[in-house]
Every structure is written in C-alpha cells, then in structure tokens.
Amino acid sequence: MSKEITWTQEKKTSFQEDLLTWYRLEKRDLPWRESTDPYRVWVSEIMLQQTQVVTVIPYFNRFMEWFPTIEALANANEDKLLKAWEGLGYYSRVRNMQHAAKEIVKTFDGKMPNKIEDILSLKGVGPYTGGAIGSIAFSLPEPAIDGNVMRVYSRLFCLADDIALPKTRKVFDRYVRDTMSQSEPGDFNQALMDLGATICTPTKPSCETCPIQAYCEAKKTNTISKYPVKKKKEKAKPLYYVADILQNDTGAFLLEKRPSDGLLADMWTFPMREVTKKDYDRFSQIYDSHDVSTGMVAEQLNLYDEVENIKDKNLLGIVTHIFSHRKWHILVVQDKLNGLKDTHLTNQKWVYLDEFPQYVFPKPQQKMVELLKKSMNN
Known part of the structure; x- marks a missing residue:
C-alpha cells in the first residue's frame, strides 16, 4: 500500500512554480512543440512510445509533410503509411492511428475531440497519450504518466511500488493529479518528461542541478539508487x-x-522459414566453417530449400533482432538460379535492388539487405 500524500497546498504550489520556471528556461527544442496543435501532439506521442527522441524527429517531420492533417492520415494509402513508419517498429501503432483518424473524420468532423473521455475512446490512445493530448492541446488537468514520470515520482516520494506492474499506474496517477499544475497542465507534464529524460535519469541522475531536489525524499535520505522499483523483464523468447x-x-x-x-503484417522480406534450434545450430556451424564447399552447403541445407536449378549457394551471415517479447535469429543464405523462375505465390515478387526503397521493409529485412550489400561490395 502506497503512502499518503502529506504536502501542504503551499508546498505543492512552490513545487509547481520551481518545476515550471526550470522548464521555461531549459525545455528541449522539439518540432512538435512549435504549436499545441492536437494532431501534432498525438503523432509525436505515438511515435515516442518505445522510441528515443533523436530517432523520432526526422520521422515526425516527414510524417507531417506526407500527412499534414487528420483527414490526410485517414485517407492515406497503407503502403505509403507503412513506408512513413518504416524503421520505427511496432507497426500496429500507425495502423491504430489511421483507424482513429477515420473515426475522428466520421464522428468529430475531422477535429480531435477536446473531452478526455472522447480522446480515450480512440483506438490506440491510452491514458498516457490521452493525458498528453488533453493537457498540452486543451489544457485539461490530466496526467501523462510514462516511465520518466514514474521514475521522478518514485524518487520524489520514495514510492516502492513496482513500476512494471500495470496496477501501479493508479498509484502514480493519484500522486501526479494531486501535485500537478491546474493552470498549466501541459507545460507541467512536459516538464516532468524533460526532467526524467535529462536530469532524473535511470543511472547517474544529476541531482545537484535538479530544480526540485528540495522536495525529493530519495535525495534527502540518500536512496536515489533504490528507485524506481522494477522487476526484471522476462527474457525474450528465441525463434x-x-x-x-x-x-x-x-x-x-x-x-x-x-x-x-x-x-510485421503486410511488410516485405526475403522468403523466411522457421527452423528448429537444432537445425539452426547445424546451419550456423556450416557458416562458421570457412573452408566448406558450396556443394556441401547446398547439401546440408536441402532440408530447407526446395528450389530447383540452383547454381550457387552461399551463407552470408547471421542477423538477430529483438522484439518486445521475442528474439529472432536469422541465418541468411544467398542462392543464384540457372535461368528464370516464375513465382507461384501471389504474395511474391521479383524486385531489383534499386527498387527496394519502394517496398516497406521491417528492421530484420533492412539488416539482411545491409548484409547483402556488404557481400556485393566485397
């Protein structure tokens, strides 16, 4: 059970003023902060989920150029939409955004609704994103609680609640609501985001330059390293x-x-087949044997490859990629054919290397293409 909040109103007001004064002086210069347009806020917050700010900036600028309005997003061609998102991962995010954009056009006359319950009704918009849109765009006193905010508040109040547990969010929601600025909720939320990103960092926080150190219980008790409390993440399942x-x-x-x-729905890759760990290890050993002949490679891999008329086969290397809950281990093989071969599946195409940019590739495919290009340049 978390502790009760014992701050006086005077202390809360002083805390808000100190945090907001720091933010006005030190806030990060980010493209989505050029205005409080709810569409820009929405797009940026969805992109920033699971992705670092420095990575998001060029994606955000291009996305706003390609889809400048909610209506443009609603009517976007899916291939172009996925291309705009290529490399960011978690593609359900942008698909949910388009679904929500269509709902906004249909139900709210193409304008982001300004009531929190309506904002939260949109597909893909949870409490954090809803709070960010509501507070920044419409000055609604709604918290926007992400990992940065939970880290700040866990140290501020020495909260021992496990931040990895979904139920813990209610604890932080109560603390943030009770101490947030009612007159400038958008700036308050963004100040907490910036504070967590630049000063109250996971390791080696800059406590001496922190604008709210005077209020921080963990600083007073020298227990900064104990917070936040978070159980270890489960290991990603190998495939x-x-x-x-x-x-x-x-x-x-x-x-x-x-x-x-x-x-990775509707995205393009080289043909892939899942294999057992035993077969993968066997193939990997072949790859590690630098003196192995092409013929031996072809023979060893015949379990996987049924394509006829192969004149050359090489093992290019190994690619790994971690998703949130699984880790792909991919052995990359290159085959060259004698003559042409028509594809017999409707979901296959012959594509030249200079045409690759026209197709939406997930991150594992991009890594495989880089491996291919490297081998071609050697």
Missing part, C-alpha cells in the same frame, strides 16, 4: 529462421509479403 536471398539471372531478388495479420 530461429533461415532467410533465402534468391536471385535470378537478371539480377532481381525474390521478395515475399507477410500475412495481413500478426507480427
């Missing part, structure tokens, strides 16, 4: 694949479109 970079006599490569549901 093993062989990816085939198949090239025909014209120099084109075979790409395959993934299913319309599930992970």
Whole structure:
C-alpha cells in the first residue's frame, strides 16, 4: 500500500512554480512543440512510445509533410503509411492511428475531440497519450504518466511500488493529479518528461542541478539508487529462421509479403522459414566453417530449400533482432538460379535492388539487405 500524500497546498504550489520556471528556461527544442496543435501532439506521442527522441524527429517531420492533417492520415494509402513508419517498429501503432483518424473524420468532423473521455475512446490512445493530448492541446488537468514520470515520482516520494506492474499506474496517477499544475497542465507534464529524460535519469541522475531536489525524499535520505522499483523483464523468447536471398539471372531478388495479420503484417522480406534450434545450430556451424564447399552447403541445407536449378549457394551471415517479447535469429543464405523462375505465390515478387526503397521493409529485412550489400561490395 502506497503512502499518503502529506504536502501542504503551499508546498505543492512552490513545487509547481520551481518545476515550471526550470522548464521555461531549459525545455528541449522539439518540432512538435512549435504549436499545441492536437494532431501534432498525438503523432509525436505515438511515435515516442518505445522510441528515443533523436530517432523520432526526422520521422515526425516527414510524417507531417506526407500527412499534414487528420483527414490526410485517414485517407492515406497503407503502403505509403507503412513506408512513413518504416524503421520505427511496432507497426500496429500507425495502423491504430489511421483507424482513429477515420473515426475522428466520421464522428468529430475531422477535429480531435477536446473531452478526455472522447480522446480515450480512440483506438490506440491510452491514458498516457490521452493525458498528453488533453493537457498540452486543451489544457485539461490530466496526467501523462510514462516511465520518466514514474521514475521522478518514485524518487520524489520514495514510492516502492513496482513500476512494471500495470496496477501501479493508479498509484502514480493519484500522486501526479494531486501535485500537478491546474493552470498549466501541459507545460507541467512536459516538464516532468524533460526532467526524467535529462536530469532524473535511470543511472547517474544529476541531482545537484535538479530544480526540485528540495522536495525529493530519495535525495534527502540518500536512496536515489533504490528507485524506481522494477522487476526484471522476462527474457525474450528465441525463434530461429533461415532467410533465402534468391536471385535470378537478371539480377532481381525474390521478395515475399507477410500475412495481413500478426507480427510485421503486410511488410516485405526475403522468403523466411522457421527452423528448429537444432537445425539452426547445424546451419550456423556450416557458416562458421570457412573452408566448406558450396556443394556441401547446398547439401546440408536441402532440408530447407526446395528450389530447383540452383547454381550457387552461399551463407552470408547471421542477423538477430529483438522484439518486445521475442528474439529472432536469422541465418541468411544467398542462392543464384540457372535461368528464370516464375513465382507461384501471389504474395511474391521479383524486385531489383534499386527498387527496394519502394517496398516497406521491417528492421530484420533492412539488416539482411545491409548484409547483402556488404557481400556485393566485397
């Protein structure tokens, strides 16, 4: 059970003033802060989920150029939409945004609703994003609680609640609501975000330059390193694949479109097949044997590859990629064909290397393409 809040109103007001004064002087210069337009706030906050600010900035600028309004987002071609998001990952985020944009056009005349319950009704908008939009765009006194804010408040009040547990958010919601500025909630929330990102960092926080150190219980008791309390994340489940970079006599490569549901839906990759760890380890050993012949490689991999007329086969390397709950281990193989081969699947295409930018590639595919380019330059 978390502690009761014992601050007087005078202390709360002083805390708010000190934090907001610091923010006005030190706030980060970010493109989505050029205005309080709710659409810009919404797009930036969705992009910033699971992604660092420095990575988001060029994506945000391009997204706003391609889809400058909610209506433009609602009517966007899906391939172009996914291309705009390519590399950010968690593609359900942008699909949910388009779904929500269509709802805004249909129900709210193309304008972001200004009531918190309506904002939260939109697909993909949870309490954090809703709080950010509501407070920054409409001055609603709604908290926007992310990892940065929980870290600041866990130290501010020495809260031992495990921030990895969903139920803990209610604890922080109560503390932030009770101490936040009612007149400038947007700046208050953004000040907490900046404070957590630049001063009250996970390790080696800059306590001596912190504008609210006088209010911090963890600073007073020298227990900063104990907060926040967070249980260890479960290890990502390993999955093993062989990816085939198949090239025909014209120099084109075979790409395959993934299913319309599930992970990396509707994105393009080289053909991939899941294999057992035993087979993956066996293939990896072949890759590690530098003196192995191409013929031996082809023979060892015949379990996976049923393509006829292969004239050359090489193991290019290994690619790994971590998603939130799984880790892909991909052994990348390159095949060259004798003659042309028509694809027999509707979700496959022969594509030349200079045409790759026209297709939406997930991060693992981008890594495989880099491996291919490296081998071509050697």
